[in-house]
Amino acid sequence: MLNQNDNNSVSSITGIVLIFVILIGYSLYTQPSEEELRSAQEQRDSIAVVESEIEQRARQESSQERNTASSLSPAGESTVETNLVNQGADSARLVDLQNQYGSFASSSSGEEKLYVMENERMRVTVSSLGGRVSAVELKGFRTYDSLPLYLFKGDSSLFSLNFFADNKSISTKDLYFTTNGASFIVEGNSSNTLSMRLYAGEDKYIEFQYTLAGNSNEVGFNINFHNMQNTIAANANYLTMDWSAYVPKQEKSLKNERINSTIYYRFMDDEVDYLSETSDESEALATKIKWVAFKQQFFTTYLSAVSNFEKPTYVETFTDEESNAYVKRFAANFTIPYNHMSSESFPMEFYFGPNNYNVLKEHGQDFEKVIPLGWGIFGWVNKGLIIPIFDFLGKYIDSYGIIILLMTIFIKIILFPLMYKSYQSTAKMRVLKPEIDEIGEKYPKQEDNMKKQQAVMAMYKKTGVNPLGGCLPMVVQMPILIAMYRFFPSSIELRQKAFLWADDLSAYDSIYDFPNDFSIPFYGDHISLFTLLMTGATLLSVKMNSEMTGGSQMQMPQMKMMMYIMPIMFLGFFNDFASALSYYYFIATMITFGQQWAMRKFVDEDAIRAKINEHQKKPAPKKSSFQKRLEKMAKDRGYKG
Numbered sequence: 001m002l003n004q005n006d007n008n009s010v011s012s013i014t015g016i017v018l019i020f021v022i023l024i025g026y027s028l029y030t031q032p033s034e035e036e037l038r039s040a041q042e043q044r045d046s047i048a049v050v051e052s053e054i055e056q057r058a059r060q061e062s063s064q065e066r067n068t069a070s071s072l073s074p075a076g077e078s079t080v081e082t083n084l085v086n087q088g089a090d091s092a093r094l095v096d097l098q099n100q101y102g103s104f105a106s107s108s109s110g111e112e113k114l115y116v117m118e119n120e121r122m123r124v125t126v127s128s129l130g131g132r133v134s135a136v137e138l139k140g141f142r143t144y145d146s147l148p149l150y151l152f153k154g155d156s157s158l159f160s161l162n163f164f165a166d167n168k169s170i171s172t173k174d175l176y177f178t179t180n181g182a183s184f185i186v187e188g189n190s191s192n193t194l195s196m197r198l199y200a201g202e203d204k205y206i207e208f209q210y211t212l213a214g215n216s217n218e219v220g221f222n223i224n225f226h227n228m229q230n231t232i233a234a235n236a237n238y239l240t241m242d243w244s245a246y247v248p249k250q251e252k253s254l255k256n257e258r259i260n261s262t263i264y265y266r267f268m269d270d271e272v273d274y275l276s277e278t279s280d281e282s283e284a285l286a287t288k289i290k291w292v293a294f295k296q297q298f299f300t301t302y303l304s305a306v307s308n309f310e311k312p313t314y315v316e317t318f319t320d321e322e323s324n325a326y327v328k329r330f331a332a333n334f335t336i337p338y339n340h341m342s343s344e345s346f347p348m349e350f351y352f353g354p355n356n357y358n359v360l361k362e363h364g365q366d367f368e369k370v371i372p373l374g375w376g377i378f379g380w381v382n383k384g385l386i387i388p389i390f391d392f393l394g395k396y397i398d399s400y401g402i403i404i405l406l407m408t409i410f411i412k413i414i415l416f417p418l419m420y421k422s423y424q425s426t427a428k429m430r431v432l433k434p435e436i437d438e439i440g441e442k443y444p445k446q447e448d449n450m451k452k453q454q455a456v457m458a459m460y461k462k463t464g465v466n467p468l469g470g471c472l473p474m475v476v477q478m479p480i481l482i483a484m485y486r487f488f489p490s491s492i493e494l495r496q497k498a499f500l501w502a503d504d505l506s507a508y509d510s511i512y513d514f515p516n517d518f519s520i521p522f523y524g525d526h527i528s529l530f531t532l533l534m535t536g537a538t539l540l541s542v543k544m545n546s547e548m549t550g551g552s553q554m555q556m557p558q559m560k561m562m563m564y565i566m567p568i569m570f571l572g573f574f575n576d577f578a579s580a581l582s583y584y585y586f587i588a589t590m591i592t593f594g595q596q597w598a599m600r601k602f603v604d605e606d607a608i609r610a611k612i613n614e615h616q617k618k619p620a621p622k623k624s625s626f627q628k629r630l631e632k633m634a635k636d637r638g639y640k641g
Contacts, residue, residue: 101175102166103200103231110176115194116183117212117219122352124212124219125153131177131196131208132159133219136352138299144252144496144504151301151352156326157245161206161223163338164233172198173242177208187214200231217353218363221303222345229340238310239338243303244331247296249324251495252507255576257327260297260489263315264370266290268308272369275317282316289313293351294330295370298492298506300355303332304365306347310335354492357387374486381483385411394493401499404584411480412591418476419592423599481585488581501529502579509579522572530582531574537589538567544596 098105112129125135135153143149160173177196184192191213197205204227211220225232232239251257264274268288274295275281289309293302314333320326336346351363360368373382389410393403412419488494494505502509510526519525542563574582 100168101170102168103204104165104168104170104175104198107175107177107198107200112176115179115181117192117194117210118183118185119212119214119216120187121215121217124210124352126194126196126210128177128179128196130158130160130173130175131198132157132173133210133350136301138353141299141354142496143250144507149250149299150248151296151299152245152247156248158242160242161239162242163236163239165200165231167233171242172206186212190214193220200228203227204231217351217359219350219352221348221350223336223348224345225338225341225343227342229342232338232340234340236338238335241334241336242331243292243334244329245294245301246326246329247294249327250299251297252504253576254324254327256489256507256578257297258319260372261327262295263317263330263332264293264295264302265313265315266366266369270366272366274370275315280316280318282314285311285313285315287311289334290365291367292332292334293367293370295355296327297489298355298495299353300351300360300367300370302351302367302370303334304349304351305336306349310337355490356492358391371490372486373490374483377479378483378486381479382487385480386483386487390491390493399499400494400497400505400580401502401583404505404580405587408584408587408591412588412595415476416595419595420599423596481588484584485581488584489578491580494578494580499579499583502583505580505583506578508576509582524572524575526575528575528579528582530579530586531571531577534574534582534586534589535567535571537586537593538570539564541589541593541596542567544593 101108110128112127114128114134115126117124117126121139123135123137123139124133125137126132127134134157136151137153138149138151141149158173160171162169162171164170175198177198179194179196181194184194186192191211193209193211196208196210198207199205206228207222207224207226209220209222209224211222247261249257259277262275262277264272265285266272266289267285268290275283288311289305291302291304292309292313292315293300313335314331316331318329318331320329338344351367353359355371357368357371357373360370373379386407389407390403393406394400397403397406489506491506496503497505499505501511508526508528509530511529512527514520514525517525546563574585
């Protein structure tokens with residue numbers, strides 16, 4: 001017969017095997033088809049051919065220029081001869097541009113111009129080079145260094161539509177768009193549109209159309225095709241879009257920003273997924289996608305299709321560990337349909353703004369899931385309890401430190417009945433400790449452990465004591481503790497909110513920074529006072545619990561030591577974490593400590609002993625058939641052992 005450890009081992013091995021089977025099956029299911037691989041290879045081969053032709057023409061042009069320069073006389077050259085040479089060079093350049101860009105040759109040169117769309121919430125800059133959004137500044141927010149907050153700007157971002165036309169590989173990022181519009185400011189209910197056109201001949205163009213309304217973080221974005229059906233390759237039923245950005249550092253802790261920044265995406269079947277936050281990752285999404293979001297710790301840029309993006313979509317994150325200016329590089333490659341009609345459009349929408357749960361939820365399409373509130377019950381606790389309390393108190397109280405304090409007190413009041421029952425169970429265990437010690441003396445040998453456990457359980461049953469009664473409050477509190485662990489680092493409401501010595505509750509607090517870039521391994525380069533207070537309160541609570549349960553005699557020395565080591569280990573982990581979380585754990589632990597101290601003063605253990613004695617006088621309840629089978633199995637195991 002397998003014992004419990006054997007069962008655990010078998011379960012563990014079975015679980016590991018199942019995980020590998022699932023991973024292998026998933027990789028086989030999501031790998032690109034042969035048709036997709038051939039299409040990608042053909043595109044790469046075409047690009048390589050174009051690049052080779054461009055390089056060859058550049059060498060020929062350089063050689064022609066050298067030959068022309070050597071044939072000219074350095075002195076006495078006439079103006080007519082000079083003009084002829086220049087005209088020849090210009091003609092050669094036009095021919096070269098025609099060979100490289102085909103119908104888009106006239107758009108391959110120009111001067112970059114910037115146009116600004118502005119409302120009460122943000123300032124969006126659009127560049128004529130590529131017709132792309134080149135910068136986004138959010139009003140009402142500042143970086144930790146009190147600078148204007150940009151989600152991205154300048155050459156740190158890229159947006160390009162890619163396709164084949166006239167047997168040429170065309171990327172809109174290299175071409176100049178034109179517009180009849182101008183910069184504008186909108187407010188309230190008004191809106192305006194900026195249209196950027198990329199011409200491929202008379203009355204033939206691709207249009208990037210941006211629409212901004214007042215008091216909004218959304219920008220409508222349409223790609224319109226006008227009379228392009230004979231210019232874009234006839235076999236091109238899909239076009240691709242490249243979108244990438246280096247997101248700049250905005251917060252106090254670059255480390256925390258990186259572990260809270262990644263790419264999220266939503267499948268057409270409503271499932272939301274994301275790439276790893278702690279390591280670089282890339283993935284080919286083999287199903288249709290509704291939206292992709294470049295999610296930072298407190299801000300998000302997403303691009304959503306009114307219909308959907310076709311498959312495949314590629315997403316990638318990259319971290320330059322040596323860079324202190326950028327958090328990560330995000331990149332996505334989309335596929336959009338093209339039907340070769342004289343006039344067609346692919347409508348989309350950008351969002352540039354804060355990760356506010358309620359705001360994102362109002363947008364629909366599960367955008368609020370970019371905020372990592374935890375899975376399962378932990379997310380339910382945040383959505384159903386923590387966020388509503390937090391928002392309600394925020395309407396009346398300005399100090400978020402006071403809000404956290406009041407929220408903690410409220411939660412502790414709700415849990416107090418469970419705490420009281422837990423304490424009563426602990427008190428009963430403490431009253432029975434002499435009897436438990438006697439049983440231990442009766443069965444001192446290791447081989448008598450089974451008999452000792454049976455005797456202890458029989459005594460619990462006779463006295464009416466539930467040894468697991470003290471575990472219920474911990475089981476109930478654990479989802480709340482973990483939910484808070486997810487909530488505080490993601491709550492934009494806490495960003496740059498000061499309390500006591502902490503200048504930003506969403507980042508670590510520091511009462512001392514070590515000089516000369518000195519850092520203690522597994523601890524950090526600063527001292528967080530809230531973390532020290534949390535650790536001290538936890539150690540005090542462990543000591544009281546040990547005294548209340550008689551743990552100094554009942555627990556194994558290794559277990560007792562571990563109870564004290566764990567808070568010390570968490571000291572290094574929480575030292576660089578959000579100070580609001582350490583502050584919450586500190587006051588929650590102190591309130592629990594106060595409740596236990598008060599209950600110990602007012603709970604009459606003599607009355608508990610009298611009640612236990614009275615229960616012992618009652619006839620023993622009949623054993624159920626299930627209990628009889630368990631006892632028989634225990635006896636058989638003890639006998640065979």
